[in-house]
Amino acid sequence: MRTAGDVTLALAIDRTDPRPLPRQLADELRTAIGNGLVAAGEPVPATRALAQRLGVSRGTVVAAYDQLLAEGYLLGRVGHGTVVNPALRDVHPPSTARRHAEQPAPTRARVIDLRPGQPWTADVVNAGWRAAWRRAAEHPLAPIPAAGLPGLRSEIADHLRRMRGVRRAADHVLVTAGARDGLGLLLAMLGTGLIVGVEDPGYPSLRRVPPRLGSSVMPLPTDDSGLVCDDLPTGTNAPEVVVVTPSHQYPLGGSLPIARRQALLDWARREHVVIVEDDYDSELRYTSAPLPALAALDDPEDGCVVTLGTFAKTLGPGLGVGFLVAPERLVEDLRRTRTDLGQPVSQVAQWAMADYLASGELRRHTQRMRREYRRRRGLVLDALGGLDHVRVKAMDGGLHAVVESEIPESELITRIRDRGVVVAGLADYWSRPAKGAGGIVLGYGGVPIDDLRAGLEAIAEATHQGSGASSETPHGTHGERSG
Amino acid sequence: MRTAGDVTLALAIDRTDPRPLPRQLADELRTAIGNGLVAAGEPVPATRALAQRLGVSRGTVVAAYDQLLAEGYLLGRVGHGTVVNPALRDVHPPSTARRHAEQPAPTRARVIDLRPGQPWTADVVNAGWRAAWRRAAEHPLAPIPAAGLPGLRSEIADHLRRMRGVRRAADHVLVTAGARDGLGLLLAMLGTGLIVGVEDPGYPSLRRVPPRLGSSVMPLPTDDSGLVCDDLPTGTNAPEVVVVTPSHQYPLGGSLPIARRQALLDWARREHVVIVEDDYDSELRYTSAPLPALAALDDPEDGCVVTLGTFAKTLGPGLGVGFLVAPERLVEDLRRTRTDLGQPVSQVAQWAMADYLASGELRRHTQRMRREYRRRRGLVLDALGGLDHVRVKAMDGGLHAVVESEIPESELITRIRDRGVVVAGLADYWSRPAKGAGGIVLGYGGVPIDDLRAGLEAIAEATHQGSGASSETPHGTHGERSG
Numbered sequence: 001m002r003t004a005g006d007v008t009l010a011l012a013i014d015r016t017d018p019r020p021l022p023r024q025l026a027d028e029l030r031t032a033i034g035n036g037l038v039a040a041g042e043p044v045p046a047t048r049a050l051a052q053r054l055g056v057s058r059g060t061v062v063a064a065y066d067q068l069l070a071e072g073y074l075l076g077r078v079g080h081g082t083v084v085n086p087a088l089r090d091v092h093p094p095s096t097a098r099r100h101a102e103q104p105a106p107t108r109a110r111v112i113d114l115r116p117g118q119p120w121t122a123d124v125v126n127a128g129w130r131a132a133w134r135r136a137a138e139h140p141l142a143p144i145p146a147a148g149l150p151g152l153r154s155e156i157a158d159h160l161r162r163m164r165g166v167r168r169a170a171d172h173v174l175v176t177a178g179a180r181d182g183l184g185l186l187l188a189m190l191g192t193g194l195i196v197g198v199e200d201p202g203y204p205s206l207r208r209v210p211p212r213l214g215s216s217v218m219p220l221p222t223d224d225s226g227l228v229c230d231d232l233p234t235g236t237n238a239p240e241v242v243v244v245t246p247s248h249q250y251p252l253g254g255s256l257p258i259a260r261r262q263a264l265l266d267w268a269r270r271e272h273v274v275i276v277e278d279d280y281d282s283e284l285r286y287t288s289a290p291l292p293a294l295a296a297l298d299d300p301e302d303g304c305v306v307t308l309g310t311f312a313k314t315l316g317p318g319l320g321v322g323f324l325v326a327p328e329r330l331v332e333d334l335r336r337t338r339t340d341l342g343q344p345v346s347q348v349a350q351w352a353m354a355d356y357l358a359s360g361e362l363r364r365h366t367q368r369m370r371r372e373y374r375r376r377r378g379l380v381l382d383a384l385g386g387l388d389h390v391r392v393k394a395m396d397g398g399l400h401a402v403v404e405s406e407i408p409e410s411e412l413i414t415r416i417r418d419r420g421v422v423v424a425g426l427a428d429y430w431s432r433p434a435k436g437a438g439g440i441v442l443g444y445g446g447v448p449i450d451d452l453r454a455g456l457e458a459i460a461e462a463t464h465q466g467s468g469a470s471s472e473t474p475h476g477t478h479g480e481r482s483g
Numbered sequence: 484m485r486t487a488g489d490v491t492l493a494l495a496i497d498r499t500d501p502r503p504l505p506r507q508l509a510d511e512l513r514t515a516i517g518n519g520l521v522a523a524g525e526p527v528p529a530t531r532a533l534a535q536r537l538g539v540s541r542g543t544v545v546a547a548y549d550q551l552l553a554e555g556y557l558l559g560r561v562g563h564g565t566v567v568n569p570a571l572r573d574v575h576p577p578s579t580a581r582r583h584a585e586q587p588a589p590t591r592a593r594v595i596d597l598r599p600g601q602p603w604t605a606d607v608v609n610a611g612w613r614a615a616w617r618r619a620a621e622h623p624l625a626p627i628p629a630a631g632l633p634g635l636r637s638e639i640a641d642h643l644r645r646m647r648g649v650r651r652a653a654d655h656v657l658v659t660a661g662a663r664d665g666l667g668l669l670l671a672m673l674g675t676g677l678i679v680g681v682e683d684p685g686y687p688s689l690r691r692v693p694p695r696l697g698s699s700v701m702p703l704p705t706d707d708s709g710l711v712c713d714d715l716p717t718g719t720n721a722p723e724v725v726v727v728t729p730s731h732q733y734p735l736g737g738s739l740p741i742a743r744r745q746a747l748l749d750w751a752r753r754e755h756v757v758i759v760e761d762d763y764d765s766e767l768r769y770t771s772a773p774l775p776a777l778a779a780l781d782d783p784e785d786g787c788v789v790t791l792g793t794f795a796k797t798l799g800p801g802l803g804v805g806f807l808v809a810p811e812r813l814v815e816d817l818r819r820t821r822t823d824l825g826q827p828v829s830q831v832a833q834w835a836m837a838d839y840l841a842s843g844e845l846r847r848h849t850q851r852m853r854r855e856y857r858r859r860r861g862l863v864l865d866a867l868g869g870l871d872h873v874r875v876k877a878m879d880g881g882l883h884a885v886v887e888s889e890i891p892e893s894e895l896i897t898r899i900r901d902r903g904v905v906v907a908g909l910a911d912y913w914s915r916p917a918k919g920a921g922g923i924v925l926g927y928g929g930v931p932i933d934d935l936r937a938g939l940e941a942i943a944e945a946t947h948q949g950s951g952a953s954s955e956t957p958h959g960t961h962g963e964r965s966g
Binding site for chain 2: 020022023059062063066067069075076118121122124125129130132133134135136137138139140141142143144150151154177178179180181184188191192193205208209212213214315316317318319320321337340341342343344345346347348349351352354
């Protein structure tokens with residue numbers, strides 16, 4: 001085993017900082033690695049020694065190291081000779097900074113990642129969260145229905161009634177590992193060789209599921225109100241399935257008007273199409289209550305809407321617990337499919353979420369997150385709202401913003417990247433060459449608020465030049481939502 | 484809200500009983516419901532009041548109620564008017580026992596479920612298990628690779644090296660939700676319309692995955708040593724994938740001899756077949772160390788073996804964490820497929836399992852389980868080993884036994900069921916009408932040891948008559964393994 005690394009490493013812990021200590025320490029270590037204070041391939045300090053020096057618990061150091069292990073900054077195992085990933089040598093060559101290890105590390109320009117898809121998860125871990133998992137770990141792993149823990153399915157049915165106006169029995173709810181798992185389950189039930197209609201532009205991740213399961217996608221046009229519903233393909237041209245985001249079109253943000261909802265349902269009934277309602281962030285609304293889910297207009301017995309939901313936007317995409325709600329006529333077959341393919345969600349996670357919902361913790365956490373995101377949304381509008389050459393699309397909810405731009409998209413993205421900020425390009429959301437205006441999509445949930453401020457400032461600066469200069473670098477980032 | 488149920492219900496808690504208190508209480512309540520002491524549709528006692536009367540913590544009562552909610556005996560939400568599932572009215576009509584509620588409930592003949600697939604999970608919840616989940620819940624849900632938490636993948640790579648002789652980098656490991664999820668991932672990568680060879684008889688659950696994903700299965704013959712490898716189909720008749728259980732053929736128990744392993748690998752290389760090694764219970768061996776995994780003989784770079792593993796047999800099928808190990812040539816494509824379909828395993832469960840493996844808890848728990856199952860295996864051999872008309876197949880490992888029988892299978896199953904015991908029929912494991920001897924498959928892991936004793940006694944009794952009487956009831960139970 002290697003000897004432990006230099007415990008006198010310059011790392012500062014600030015107890016007045018609102019970030020949890022493990023996160024602070026992980027951020028500090030990441031910076032230290034970036035600055036070459038700990039070189040690629042070198043061991044990091046022993047957890048016990050470092051904890052002692054910094055005056056924090058050993059658990060804090062272990063958690064910080066675990067985080068960096070997960071991110072790939074460190075390799076090995078906490079307590080067993082953890083080293084800085086040698087592969088980082090090319091990225092972060094050992095610098096002269098190492099010689100000045102005892103002096104505060106110079107603040108190196110970091111990359112601020114404003115790509116969409118990551119909510120603010122640092123505040124999830126609190127007493128209610130811990131209690132839910134603690135209690136969940138008390139249950140022996142007993143046989144439960146493949147559709148999921150009945151207790152969790154009841155809680156989800158309650159949640160849908162209160163939050164989304166959808167009144168369904170717990171029996172109509174299946175636990176999923178997320179939206180993609182739910183779509184995969186439905187497609188496995190329906191068979192292969194299907195045509196799946198998707199919104200264009202739309203969520204790139206869901207669009208990639210059908211081809212993986214032997215079906216193909218058919219892009220369908222959208223406008224500022226969401227899916228265009230008056231000219232949907234019929235007869236042999238109709239898709240078997242269509243995936244829509246009625247409450248908050250992704251990424252453009254429109255909410256499907258009631259007349260279109262009705263038209264969509266009529267069409268689906270006539271053409272025997274299953275509508276997949278991807279209800280991905282309806283709990284994050286700032287300006288007004290969202291319309292009830294599309295499923296609320298559907299027939300609970302003989303209907304055609306399957307609603308997919310997750311807790312990815314409020315708790316984090318890594319939670320791996322979501323749900324699918326289906327009308328009676330489809331439920332039995334979905335359950336059989338799930339029985340054959342297996343329920344992927346750990347029973348412990350199901351108990352924990354049932355507890356977290358039943359105790360009201362999810363509701364309280366969602367309220368806190370709504371306040372946090374409303375504030376962040378305010379920063380985005382303040383920073384980018386009055387600029388020339390770009391237009392921020394109305395954002396009623398969610399945690400990303402679309403900024404349409406007169407400046408060519410790849411040009412704008414390059415300029416922003418030159419200022420140390422990464423965003424997604426609107427073109428990534430189209431399944432064919434974009435027909436609408438170019439622009440950028442930025443996520444305002446995933447970074448600390450100061451990074452968001454700095455990032456917005458950089459974006460604003462990048463727009464000042466107008467569409468003058470040219471760019472040779474094509475944009476290559478992927479616009480992602482979570483779930 | 485309803486008023487709470489009768490707190491004076493006759494329920495006895497015995498602190499000398501080795502069962503954990505919540506389990507004891509759940510068992511008592513289940514019996515009380517079965518006896519009609521609490522009628523279908525009626526509320527159960529308030530948790531606080533019942534806890535007080537029984538002198539247990541409220542958490543114990545909540546856990547017992549949760550368990551029964553999960554099982555469908557109760558409906559509603561703990562603390563919010565939980566009632567006995569009204570659907571049980573037909574199953575358990577309110578009986579006169581209710582009038583004698585203050586007297587001890589008569590012990591009603593229960594069904595003893597010896598169908599295979601359920602390990603002994605009551606002892607999983609201990610200090611090490613709790614600590615793993617407690618620490619796991621401290622990690623905010625951060626973005627991690629779709630292949631799974633690097634820390635968990637390293638632990639699994641270590642585990643495979645020590646336990647299965649398979650030396651692979653953590654990079655070659657993908658986290659799955661279980662064996663079926665792993666097979667589904669591989670098939671999604673390979674495409675649809677494939678032929679998947681399966682052992683006959685074999686594990687019915689894995690056999691049901693390919694048809695759900697647009698492929699079909701081809702039964703392949705087995706004998707007492709596992710898959711017959713000298714006459715495998717070639718050329719255009721060869722399947723694209725073959726699923727095998729080399730270390731412990733399921734359900735017959737044979738271990739694939741080294742010469743067959745080599746022949747299988749040669750054939751797969753020649754015919755470009757991907758071998759899926761379903762390594763479902765190699766850690767549970769009683770008589771000798773298992774042979775290394777088939778993957779240990781394969782080329783780590785350019786090989787053809789994909790190994791699926793889970794912790795279902797040691798911790799319980801509801802854990803929902805498993806793994807897939809693939810040779811270098813397939814890894815990148817598997818990772819991309821997982822990225823498109825999403826990683827279904829909750830990050831919290833991944834942190835918990837990484838911790839549980841790293842701390843040595845899994846190893847210690849597996850040792851305890853091996854002792855427990857060895858003892859249970861001894862009971863099976865003692866009870867059924869010397870009987871006329873039946874023959875217990877050699878059991879080197881696992882937690883099920885196959886009992887071949889001269890008595891027609893459906894006849895024997897009916898006789899056993901008439902004695903209050905449920906087992907699986909061997910015919911369920913064949914994908915076409917069975918060619919071998921009939922018999923039963925019984926799981927000895929899932930029930931308390933006294934139930935196992937009583938069940939074995941009933942089975943022995945059922946065989947005494949020989950193959951005299953006839954039966955009209957066809958067997959219909961499904962033989963299931965877990966995972």
